[in-house]
């Protein structure tokens with residue numbers, strides 16, 4: 001029997017190092033994309049109470065603003081303050097931005113790949129106890145990204161702000177032994193540009209380097225240092241106040257190249273294509289065709305111009321004994337939010353709410369059962 005589609009039953013939240021995406025299940029795109037950052041202002045009176053600001057409410061350009069980033073390279077950090085920040089941001093999204101009552105919503109939250117059981121349990125505790133939501137589903141982000149293009153087998157290459165993850169998936173389950181994580185992504189590209197342009201940009205103007213990364217970086221099909229990447233006019237960037245700077249071609253060429261050749265920034269790790277090929281080779285022989293035939297790009301930094309073509313060409317060059325026609329790299333136009341979209345699709349199936357979520361009553365029923373509930377509902 002086909003599952004019925006019920007829309008708007010869940011709030012889907014995709015946690016990212018740089019941005020949290022949130023919205024209703026059944027919708028095509030997240031309603032809210034909020035920087036994953038918090039500011040805490042101690043109250044003047046007795047230094048006791050504190051005011052907290054999250055995401056878009058914060059003036060990121062003001063150097064006086066104390067900023068806390070609770071997620072580092074895809075993982076929620078471990079201090080009490082980091083969890084307090086996450087709890088505050090999640091509550092702010094549901095209560096203030098989506099204007100929903102906490103105790104009447106169901107939530108699907110994305111999980112980082114290879115997250116520990118303890119962290120997952122903590123996430124459940126925050127949602128089901130501190131915030132008191134009705135029910136909670138926790139799904140690995142790459143599984144949802146694959147689902148967003150209607151597939152359950154393939155290898156997801158997610159390039160976000162803080163982390164690049166390469167995750168082979170078979171029938172909706174990640175294959176842990178073949179997962180690769182690379183601690184390089186959009187933030188590193190932005191930092192690289194910022195350092196190279198330090199003569200023109202202030203330390204607090206990282207947002208300008210991010211905009212240069214998003215607008216001007218082009219990944220060449222074949223990397224050659226110093227090659228012509230953009231037409232003459234495109235290499236100029238106008239700073240606030242009208243000053244125009246010339247962004248050197250070498251900076252643009254090397255910025256994205258750090259993903260393919262991390263030694264450019266002194267990192268002794270293999271580049272993204274080598275690690276994709278290694279991950280495919282770790283899969284069983286009969287699963288390999290599903291993997292190289294379905295390499296699925298996701299995450300904001302996979303939107304870089306030329307990235308898709310370069311990854312496909314490099315895999316074709318490096319994967320021995322496989323016909324080029326059998327290798328396919330998918331790069332859908334919505335891939336920046338693929339995990340959120342996959343979550344929106346999954347949570348709109350009535351079977352999801354019935355069989356794949358922890359209900360508040362179950363959670364509260366027997367505290368000793370919490371670890372087994374996490375185990376039962378971890379996918």
Ligand SMILES: Nc1ncnc2c1ncn2[C@@H]1O[C@H](COP(=O)(O)OP(=O)(O)OP(=O)(O)O)[C@@H](O)[C@H]1O
Pocket residue numbers: 015016017018019020073074158159160161162163164185186187210213214215298299300301302303304305336
């Ligand atoms: N069109 C674009 N071209 C290049 N980079 C882009 C583009 N759009 C967004 N980005 C970059 O993508 C990154 C944000 O991607 P995403 O939202 O997937 O990350 P995240 O989920 O917060 O991080 P992570 O997955 O590492 O935890 C930023 O570094 C941003 O500059």
